[in-house]
Amino acid sequence: MTAEPFRPLRDDVRSAVRERIVRGDYAPGTRLVERAIASDLGVSRVPVREALHALVREGFAVDRATRGIEVRQYDTAQIAELTQVSGALEGVLVRRLASDAPTADLEPLRLVLDEAADALGLGDLDAAVAANARFHEVLVEIDPGSIVGEILDGLTERRRWLLRQHTDPATVHHEHADLYAALVAGDAERAVAIVDAHARDSAVRAVSSMGPR
Template identity: 45%
Template sequence: MPTREEHADQAVSLRGSVTQALRERIVTGDLAPGTRVVERQVAEQLGVSRVPVREALRTLEREGFLEERATRGMVVRRLDPDDVAMLFAVREALETVLSQRLVDVLDDDGLARLDDLVVTAEQHLAAGRQGEAVRCNADFHAVLVDLADSRVLTSIIEPVAGRMAWLLNQHAAPAEIIEEHRSIVAALRSRDAGRAAAEFRDHLASSRRAVAQLEAGLTT
């Protein structure tokens, strides 16, 4: 019979799984901004009770993915311009730290993982699988954080990275991103911290321009 501690661990694990499942649906655009997220429906879809769903919704509200409205309940947020500007500012500061850490710790196996992701994204794009190329490009950033091998850095970057992925899931130029990722890998391979930081900044600036163009298109 499970102990009280084991029950508590199971509850935390279930809540985390539900939170991750919902976060992924928001980040990938499956749940678009303005979509209602109904506790009962989510529980039925995931085959769980409503308790971990309720806790997951509150977690995602604190993370900024959801907001509670008086007439509609929980809905997926749409980031306002101030949110977007601050998100890019925070990400730029974190990537300065990340690039330095990677220059210090990245080995040949890690570089090979990054090379493989760039090549795979390129192959998907060449075969007309744009959605797969976009997902592969997103994986590139997750692997960068993993290769940094720092629990502190991971815990700080992951929430921001999730929101960046959410913001950029409609990026219209995966080919451009692939080339920028190739430049980042080359800079990391050179072990030049300044060059690596510059490549990260250029990549972020490109993403900022893409978001600005997307937002301009939505408002015209």
């Protein structure tokens, strides 16, 4: 039996806190208090401290000299930049998939679309949002080993956060269905246009969700 690779406790704590940030359990501007998080997760404060500093380096939190570490708040310009970068990279990816990927390779996308549709049918918006985020992850998985895929993979958690700001997962699902259809049809220009519009819409929704600043 092959032994499981060692994983430091701080990595598990970092993953848990990051997931809560992405889900919105820790809203932007929320103080991340070592003592409270350690108690909640049943660990000592040392791995929590290490995890929080790692999240600062990853861009999910900021270290305020007077307030300690808190969840990062994105401003309008930063959200626009994130969506522009993601959209541009995804445009490169979908152009290649539309041109080269056999329909069978695109099947995982259809399965995720079905998952989102089922969740919407049941009125489970959280599950629909999660499936919508998964759609973008599967796009990257279909084209393993590419440089653009590697870069997008590094943005996965931030893009998951961005998609969770969208209050209408049905609209996102329909956009994803249109993108899938364009990929199956091999229509690269249509696929890129959908990705561009999707990125712009995500930026507008994210900015709107922040409310007055």
